[in-house]
Each structure stands twice: as structure tokens, then as C-alpha cells.
Amino acid sequence: MERFEGTILKGETFEPIRGQVIIDNGEITAVEEESNSSTDIILPTxxxxxxxxxxxxxxxxxxxxxxxxxxxxxxxxxxxxxxxxxxxxxxxxxxxxxxxxxxxxxxxxxxxxxxxxxxxxxxxxxxxxxxxxxxxxxxxxxxxxxxxxxxxxxxxxxxxxxxxxxxxxxxxxxxxxxxxxxxxxxxxxxxxxxxxxxxxxxxxxxxxxxxxxxxxxxxxxxxxxxxxxxxxxxxxxxxxxxxxxxxxxxxxxxxxxxxxxxxxxxxxxxxxxxxxxxxxxxxxxxxxIGLNRGVIDVGRQAALLVIDGDSNNLSRAVDPIQAIVRRAGPLDVRRVVL
Incomplete structure (x- = not known):
């Protein structure tokens, strides 16, 4: 079992929430809202x-x-x-x-x-x-x-x-x-x-x-x-x-x-x-193609991209979705979880 904390772009609308994603045996088993100090941004691969x-x-x-x-x-x-x-x-x-x-x-x-x-x-x-x-x-x-x-x-x-x-x-x-x-x-x-x-x-x-x-x-x-x-x-x-x-x-x-x-x-x-x-x-x-991923939600395959929201490139971003789409790059990748 692994846990990832930060700002999670959850569900099909990518609603940003503070919390943690829990994965077990290759599947997302929980997405929980809770306060944390992590500056990571977590989204689907x-x-x-x-x-x-x-x-x-x-x-x-x-x-x-x-x-x-x-x-x-x-x-x-x-x-x-x-x-x-x-x-x-x-x-x-x-x-x-x-x-x-x-x-x-x-x-x-x-x-x-x-x-x-x-x-x-x-x-x-x-x-x-x-x-x-x-x-x-x-x-x-x-x-x-x-x-x-x-x-x-x-x-x-x-x-x-x-x-x-x-x-x-x-x-x-x-x-x-x-x-x-x-x-x-x-x-x-x-x-x-x-x-x-x-x-x-x-x-x-x-x-x-x-x-x-x-x-x-x-x-x-x-x-x-x-x-x-x-x-x-x-x-x-x-x-x-x-x-x-x-x-x-x-x-x-x-x-x-x-x-x-x-x-x-x-x-x-x-x-x-x-x-x-x-x-x-x-x-x-x-x-x-009927692939059970692309969304962070319970029951989906664990395919997560963890971005360093405090990188030199992203540290002042005011909107995590805009930051990922318009500004982020390979140097901001902290981890790819597959």
C-alpha cells in the first residue's frame, strides 16, 4: 500500500482537493480529503x-x-x-x-x-x-x-x-x-x-x-x-x-x-x-479504448503523475490545472506511478 499527499486533481472534472490518494495492488482504494503540508500536485498519467x-x-x-x-x-x-x-x-x-x-x-x-x-x-x-x-x-x-x-x-x-x-x-x-x-x-x-x-x-x-x-x-x-x-x-x-x-x-x-x-x-x-x-x-x-484510468477515483487503475508544485517553474502558480497544462514540463515531474 502507498499513500500520496498533496493537491489532488480528483475525478473527471479534476476538482483540486487537499488530501491523499491510497493505492493497493495496482488500484486506487481511497481518495481522502485532509489537510497536509505537501506541495505536490497529483493527477492521472x-x-x-x-x-x-x-x-x-x-x-x-x-x-x-x-x-x-x-x-x-x-x-x-x-x-x-x-x-x-x-x-x-x-x-x-x-x-x-x-x-x-x-x-x-x-x-x-x-x-x-x-x-x-x-x-x-x-x-x-x-x-x-x-x-x-x-x-x-x-x-x-x-x-x-x-x-x-x-x-x-x-x-x-x-x-x-x-x-x-x-x-x-x-x-x-x-x-x-x-x-x-x-x-x-x-x-x-x-x-x-x-x-x-x-x-x-x-x-x-x-x-x-x-x-x-x-x-x-x-x-x-x-x-x-x-x-x-x-x-x-x-x-x-x-x-x-x-x-x-x-x-x-x-x-x-x-x-x-x-x-x-x-x-x-x-x-x-x-x-x-x-x-x-x-x-x-x-x-x-x-x-x-476502454482503459480504466485517466481519472483519480476509487476503483481506477493506479496510474498517477506526481508533480513538484514547489519547483522553480511552478512555485508561484495560482491555479494547479492552468499550471499543469500551460507551464509544467519534464523537470517538474517528481514521480510517475504505474
Whole structure:
């Protein structure tokens, strides 16, 4: 049994309370209000809802390239690098990126893994040596679902994914797909596949938003990657008004998978509150895959991020939620509990 004292961002609304969190056997067993002298801020670990960890073999290699040149299959720089990387290098690179993510407060990630079964098993090998949860959306043929947790499609106009969609449904596994990144042309074809998760939706329009709302399809936005690739700005406010929205960092090649950076960028460049951004970075991603975390409450998995509220960076912060979302960084992390 362990106890953590300080200011707790409790429940789905992250209401700050003074108290303690008690965990036992990997589960939160109590959240108690009581006075204490701790300056720590305790919140759920982040859920990075969209990554491409295979990109770890070539970080910053795509600087200055367009979306097509950088990441679009099959001939982009990314895919050429993946094709030529040996398995040992790939696993080691992903392992190190997972280490960075874990040390900076990410307790789970949803990864779209290229290269079919071999790509999925390589990531399984890398993730087995880390404590954070890695949920793998596999690629290629539907048979990848024998080893992956779900299926991740590149885009509805890249190929016919109907067989893979059927395979995911039969396996009771989530089907995710990129949509609306360069333009809106692939959104309706993606929606026709009845996805469980949409990624990007930069060019979502009113009719798309209404259909997403009617089908309750969660969306993952990756605003920093969209900015780097110059594809536009996701309509985050409008998306939040229609459905659950989670936050992801996307291609490791383009940006470090830091949820601190993603939150600060989102809070400062979009019409959203700090509380909404923190929800996007925690509970929204967890709910998308049925993960029992992202919230500090009794019965949830013990996945806690302990922040030093008296660090040189945060010591004068007047609002703990604003401080975490807009200002905190890796140097403020005191402990990651998984």
C-alpha cells in the first residue's frame, strides 16, 4: 500500500482537493480529503492517444517536407526509413522513445504501427520492457489482429479497408482511421467504414460533425503535427461540442511525444479551457479504448503523475490545472506511478 499527499486533481472534472490518494495492488482504494503540508500536485498519467513509434528510427528527418513527402505511404521518407531499418535498431529506438514518454508522465499510448505483423511484434518487444501501457493498432492484412489490439488504417482513400474493418469487428477489436488531414475528401469514405476512432479531422465540416455526434465517434487531434506539416488547424472547439476529443502527438519523426508540449500548444492556440485540455490528455484517450484510468477515483487503475508544485517553474502558480497544462514540463515531474 502507498499513500500520496498533496493537491489532488480528483475525478473527471479534476476538482483540486487537499488530501491523499491510497493505492493497493495496482488500484486506487481511497481518495481522502485532509489537510497536509505537501506541495505536490497529483493527477492521472497522460494517455497519448495517437503515436507512430516506428518513426523513432529517424527523428527530425522530415524537417521541411510536405505531408506526402514526409509520411504518406508507400513512398514517403518515413516509409523508406522504416523499410531499411533492421529489427534490432527499430526495437531499440521505440524502446527509448517509450522511456521518454514514461519519464515525462505518459502512462499509456495508442500507437498506429506500420509494417503489419512484424511491426506489431517489434513494438510488443519494445513495450514489454517498459511499464506504460502500449495499445497497438496494427496494419496490413486483417490477420494482424492475432497480435495487435486493434486495427489502424492510414486513410480511406489509400486502400480498400473493408476486409480489415470486418476482421476488427469479428475480433471485437477497435478500428481506427486517419481522416480529414490534408483535406475533407476522405472523411465520408472513412465514416462509411463505421470506425471506432477517427484521427485528425482537420477539415471536418458541419455535416461531418453532425454525423460524428450521431454515431458518438471519438476523435483524436494532433495539433502540433498538423502545424508542422502545414495541413491546417483542427476545429477543436467544434469537435468538443459534438463528441469526445483526445490529444495525441502523432509522428515521433516530427515532434517529441511530450504531452506537456501538446497540452501547452493546444491551450494557447485554440478556444479551449485548461480543464478541457487536461481531459483530452487523460480520460478521453483512456475511454477510447476502454482503459480504466485517466481519472483519480476509487476503483481506477493506479496510474498517477506526481508533480513538484514547489519547483522553480511552478512555485508561484495560482491555479494547479492552468499550471499543469500551460507551464509544467519534464523537470517538474517528481514521480510517475504505474
Amino acid at each position: 497522460f494517455v497519448n492517444a495517437h503515436t507512430h513509434l516506428g518513426d523513432s528510427v529517424a527523428t527530425e528527418a522530415a524537417v521541411g517536407l510536405s505531408l506526402t513527402e514526409a509520411v504518406v505511404p508507400p513512398d514517403s521518407l518515413k516509409h523508406r526509413r522504416l523499410d531499411t531499418a533492421d529489427r534490432e535498431t527499430l526495437i531499440e529506438s521505440m524502446y527509448r522513445t517509450l522511456g521518454f514518454m514514461q519519464s515525462t508522465g505518459t502512462g499509456a499510448c495508442l500507437d498506429f504501427r506500420e509494417s503489419g505483423i512484424s511491426g506489431t511484434t517489434a513494438l510488443r518487444s519494445a513495450a514489454s520492457k517498459r511499464e506504460l501501457t502500449t495499445f497497438i493498432f496494427g496494419s496490413g492484412e486483417g490477420t494482424v489482429l492475432r497480435v495487435a489490439d486493434g486495427y489502424g488504417a492510414s486513410g480511406a482513400t489509400d486502400a480498400d479497408f473493408s476486409a480489415q474493418r470486418t476482421a476488427a469487428r469479428m475480433a471485437d477489436a477497435p478500428f481506427g482511421i486517419h481522416a480529414g488531414e490534408p483535406d475533407a475528401s476522405d472523411i465520408y469514405p472513412a465514416l462509411a467504414l463505421e470506425p471506432d476512432l477517427l484521427v485528425h479531422m482537420v477539415h471536418a465540416e458541419a455535416e461531418h460533425l453532425n454525423e460524428i455526434a450521431s454515431e458518438s465517434i471519438p476523435v483524436v487531434v494532433c495539433p502540433r503535427a498538423n502545424q508542422v506539416l502545414d495541413v491546417g488547424r483542427p476545429p477543436i472547439r467544434e469537435l468538443l461540442d459534438h463528441t469526445t476529443v483526445a490529444l495525441g502527438t502523432d509522428n515521433v519523426m516530427l515532434n517529441p511525444p511530450s504531452m506537456f508540449r501538446e497540452m501547452a500548444y493546444t491551450a494557447k492556440h485554440f478556444d479551449v479551457t485548461a480543464r478541457e485540455v487536461l481531459q483530452m490528455a487523460t480520460i478521453a484517450g483512456a475511454e477510447a
